[in-house]
Structure formats: C-alpha cells, structure tokens
Amino acid sequence: ARPKVGYFYTGKNALSMVTEQVSRIKVQDIQSVPVVVTSGTSAYDAVVTMFLEDVGSVFVVEPGGILAGVVSRKDVLKVAMGGSDLHKMPVKVLMTPMPKIVVTSPDEPVLTAAKKIIDNEVDSLPVVLLANHQGAKVYEVVGRLTKTNIARLFVELGEGRGGEQL
C-alpha cells in the first residue's frame, strides 16, 4: 500500500478540529499576573493602582493573598457619578465581596473560563487555588484571566501561532 501523506479524517469538520484544539488550552497557559491591594486600603488607592497598572480589575486580598473582593472599573463609574470622596472611602465599600465573586483555577480549560466571563458579564476572573486558612476554605489568588488574554489567544490561534506557544 502507498504511504499516506498528511493525515486522514473521517467525518470531522473544521469546527470540530477547532473545538479539539481549543479544549486542550488551560487557564494557566494564558493567565496574567494578578494586581492586588490589601483589604485595609482606601478606595482611592485601589483606583490609582487600577490606573497605573492599566488593568480593568484589582483584587482585594487579606494577608496570605486570600481573596476578599474585586474592584472593577464599573464600580468606579458609580463613585464618579455619585461624587463621593474616594480618599475617605474604604476599599471594602467599593468592592464586590466574597462569596459573590466568580473565579477560575489554573487547570480549568480556557473555554470554560471564557464562558464564565461571558455568562456572568464580568471583565476578568481571579485565578485561585483552594486553601485552608484557620480551618476555613478560602481562595488564594495566583493569577488573573481577562478578556484581553482571550482576545490575544484568539488572534494567536487565528494566525496559526497558538501551537508553538501552548
């Protein structure tokens, strides 16, 4: 028999190949470093951090990197409209607190995490590890998954570059 060049597909189409390709990519392959402030800081410091680091969300943490809340740019819109003094406002007033935060983990497929971002209408997810802290289950923040990470992956896959890096 003549040797086959390339490979042979039985009934698979381009979309099922996209699905297969994408399903192997994990959050840890594309995540960014988290940008955090401590829970005792002011709302002003959180907004300055968000601006200087050029991120859409900052994570508010307790000692040990334990997730306490998330401040998004949308939270800042509310304060800007209200005309409150950010210096006098604790970050805890501005943030969305646990347990209302949608999270992901390093080994979750990017596709599942991207679906969480879309379905929950958020700009980013904290990447967390489940940990024990004084007997309670808590989330330790280890990364940040954003729509930018996903858009960049889309560009890389679309340009046929994803296979080299992932």
Next chain:
Amino acid sequence: ARPKVGYFYTGKNALSMVTEQVSRIKVQDIQSVPVVVTSGTSAYDAVVTMFLEDVGSVFVVEPGGILAGVVSRKDVLKVAMGGSDLHKMPVKVLMTPMPKIVVTSPDEPVLTAAKKIIDNEVDSLPVVLLANHQGAKVYEVVGRLTKTNIARLFVELGEGRGGEQL
C-alpha cells in the same frame, strides 16, 4: 479503489484549519450596536450613559453620526482620581478625540480588528463607514466591536457553534 470516508488532508494541521475558519468571519458578523452621546453633552451624561448601558466605551458624535471622540472607562478613572466635577466638564475634555481613534469597518476580518484591539491596548473599536461631509472625509459610526464580542466568538467557535450562526 475503496471509497474514502470523510476527507483527506495533505500537510494541513488543525491550526491552519482554525486560521481558514476564522479568516472568513467579518466584523459585521459579530459587532454590537454603538452607544453614542452628542458632542455638546457633559462628561457626567457620558458616564451615566456608560453605566446604564453597561458598556466600556461610548462614542461621541457630531450630527449625522460622525465620529468625534471616544470616552472609555479608563478616562473616567482619571477624573475619579482628580475629583473634578463631571457636571461642569464638557465631554470633549474627557474624550479621546479624532484622529487619534483606531477604527474598524463592517467588512474587515475579525482577526485583523482583534489584532488592532490588542496592539493598541483598547477595549473596543468604533465600526465606521468612510463618508463625505461638506467636502471632508469623515467616519460615520455604524457599530461597536468589543473584547466581549471576540470572547463570545471564541466560546462559540470552541464549542463548535460558530458554523451555524456565521
């Protein structure tokens, strides 16, 4: 010879198929409706519109839907830090004005537009048509392409649903 089932690939890999699949998708296939304010409005009205419509950017237009500027959430961060009174500030002070705005068009490939979003570090692009206005070349705003549109497309393609809708 035995009839072939499915189809036969010579040297093509999954990534080149992703590229082919994605390269056929245009901006108009996934764009959102634009959210606009007029150039005579206040910065406060632009921020309220941004909040109520739950968008990351509003486009500032002259009569006829001609693009004059873009206000992003990042612009609002600056004002929130500075403590300026949004009511007294014209939107023109807050916005990024033309010609500094990166735009896309309905028939541009999504991949090219997504690359513009990543490379220019913006959250969205106005989708525009080139028009003549009193002898000058101007952009008429017809849509909005956001990182959310791209993340949603990524999820749809990854789940093998893109082919039905696009």
